[in-house]
Amino acid sequence: MSKPPNDRFDDIPRATGRVGAHRAEQPGMNGLVVLLWSAAAALVLIVGGIFVSLVMMDRISLTGEPTPAPVQTQGVEAKIDTSYRVLLLNATPQSGLVATTREELLAQGWAGDAVFGSEGSTQEFEKTTVFYVDEADEAAALGVAEVLGGAEVQQSDFYADLNDTELPQLTVVIGLDRAPGATPQGEDGEDAPVE
Structure with a gap:
């Protein structure tokens, strides 16, 4: 097999340093930072879900109106019953x-x-x-x-x-x-x- 002929690029010395830098990790994305941001996002979603659930179950009132007091049934007459x-x-x-x-x-x-x-x-x-x-x-x-x-x-x-x-x-x-x-x-x- 024959050897290819030399061209002008064969005379350039090999440089030391980053080769293929476009495939390297982004320098600002540290693993701990990613973990903290993920935990914060999960916490926000969980707290938001709990709040929405409490509002939908009427455990929290957004209007600030008090819950009405229990109403006695109309038409029931009081009876003193000593058998109770x-x-x-x-x-x-x-x-x-x-x-x-x-x-x-x-x-x-x-x-x-x-x-x-x-x-x-x-x-x-x-x-x-x-x-x-x-x-x-x-x-x-x-x-x-x-x-x-x-x-x-x-x-x-x-x-x-x-x-x-x-x-x-x-x-x-x-x-x-x-x-x-x-x-x-x-x-x-x-x-x-x-x-």
Whole structure:
């Protein structure tokens, strides 16, 4: 095989330095920088997704309007039904309210063993509320609220597990409105069930 003839490019000395630089990594793209930018982008997307989810589930209100209070069913008349057991929970810092409230119910005909309660609570409750489980219990709950001087009434199964008998049971959470001199500690003004 013959050797190609020499031309003018054969006489140029080989240069040391970067050869094929167009294929080299960009000098500004460090692996750590790329990782940090990727983590920041992922964090923004995750936080944005959580926020949108909370807005869509009505956990966050963008309008700033308060959630409407539970509305009592129209047409249900209050009925004092002493066949219901009544659990009293004191959700105030003042002790002795369970005994006072119990006496009010006993004076209306409830049996002594049908009205019981607890003085301790980890959370303060602004307004005294009577909780009932089934719609059929609403009239009895309104009756207890009437005996207690206009307490609020809400349907909730939060306290259903506290009933260990077959008898129907109502739960009264005693709020700061029945504690003389007590002031609400909550900021949102909305009561949640007391644990």
